[in-house]
Amino acid sequence: MTTHTASSDPVFVHPTADVEKGARVGDGTKVWHLAHIRSTAQVGAGCVIGRNVYVDADVVIGDRVKVQNNVSVYKGVTIEDEVFVGPCAVFTNDFRPRAQNPDWEITPTVIRKGASIGANATLVCGIEVGSYAMIAAGSVVTRDVAPYQLVAGNPARPKGWVDERGDVVSRDVSTPPQR
Numbered sequence: 001m002t003t004h005t006a007s008s009d010p011v012f013v014h015p016t017a018d019v020e021k022g023a024r025v026g027d028g029t030k031v032w033h034l035a036h037i038r039s040t041a042q043v044g045a046g047c048v049i050g051r052n053v054y055v056d057a058d059v060v061i062g063d064r065v066k067v068q069n070n071v072s073v074y075k076g077v078t079i080e081d082e083v084f085v086g087p088c089a090v091f092t093n094d095f096r097p098r099a100q101n102p103d104w105e106i107t108p109t110v111i112r113k114g115a116s117i118g119a120n121a122t123l124v125c126g127i128e129v130g131s132y133a134m135i136a137a138g139s140v141v142t143r144d145v146a147p148y149q150l151v152a153g154n155p156a157r158p159k160g161w162v163d164e165r166g167d168v169v170s171r172d173v174s175t176p177p178q179r
Contacts, residue, residue, distance in 0.1 A: 009046070017049075026063065044081065062113070076106035076125065083111050086119035086137065093125045112147065116166060134162045148176060 009028030013019050017035040025031065026045030033051040037043060041055045044063035051069040055061065059073050062081035067073065069087045076093040079085070093106045107125035111117070115129045118137030129135065130147030139156040150160045150168060158173040170177045 023055075050087070068119070076108045077111070078108070079111045080113040080115075080131075082114045084116040085111075086117055086121065088120045089117050089123070090121075091123050091125070095125060114164060115145075132162065132164050132166075134166055146176065148179075 011025050011027065012030045014031060014033050016033050017031045019025060019031060019037045020039035022039035023037045024042045025037065026043060026047065028045055029043055029047040029049065031037065031049045035049050035051065035053045037049070037055040038057040040057045041059045043049065043055065043061045044065065046064040047061060048066045049055065050067055050071065053067050053069065054072045056073060056075040058075050060078045062079060062083070064082045065079055067085045071085050071087070071089050073079070073091050074093040077091045091109055094104055095107055096104070109123060109125050110128045112129060112131040114132040117123070117135045118139065120137055121135050121139045121141065123141045127141060127144050129145045130149065132148050133145040134150045135141055135145065135156060136152030139152050140154040141151065141156045145151050148161050148163070149158055150162050151157060152159045160168050160171040160173060161177050163169050
């Protein structure tokens with residue numbers, strides 16, 4: 001079931017997608033082939049949820065977010081407005097995963113406005129990715145990423161600073177540029 005406010009842009013849900021009853025999906029959002037949005041998830045307005053994307057229970061996704069194909073967004077993740085999540089990126093929510101662990105606790109992750117996450121990146125739970133930060137493809141992010149910071153590698157390390165467009169403005173990893 002989808003809900004939306006009075007607007008001229010309807011929600012589009014592909015016939016093969018599963019948007020569970022109770023999920024909130026904002027105006028103008030497109031949910032593509034084989035995506036699955038759980039009943040207590042919230043997806044904002046003007047989003048694109050790509051093929052085979054899984055949005056778990058209680059996940060919050062802001063407005064104008066693009067989640068590309070084959071991304072898993074697990075419970076405990078909050079994604080603010082205008083974030084780009086590249087294909088096959090994965091968010092985790094458990095530091096000590098076991099098939100049988102009745103005491104496990106969700107460890108939250110926050111992705112701030114305008115951040116970009118490259119294809120095949122893995123974000124280990126418990127981190128915050130700052131506004132307009134950029135995570136390179138294939139990176140494994142194990143620590144917080146500062147606003148406008150560019151990180152890459154496994155584990156991801158600072159490589160410089162970007163502007164709101166994503167252009168590299170400095171390769172000096174120790175000092176953020178003046179804004």
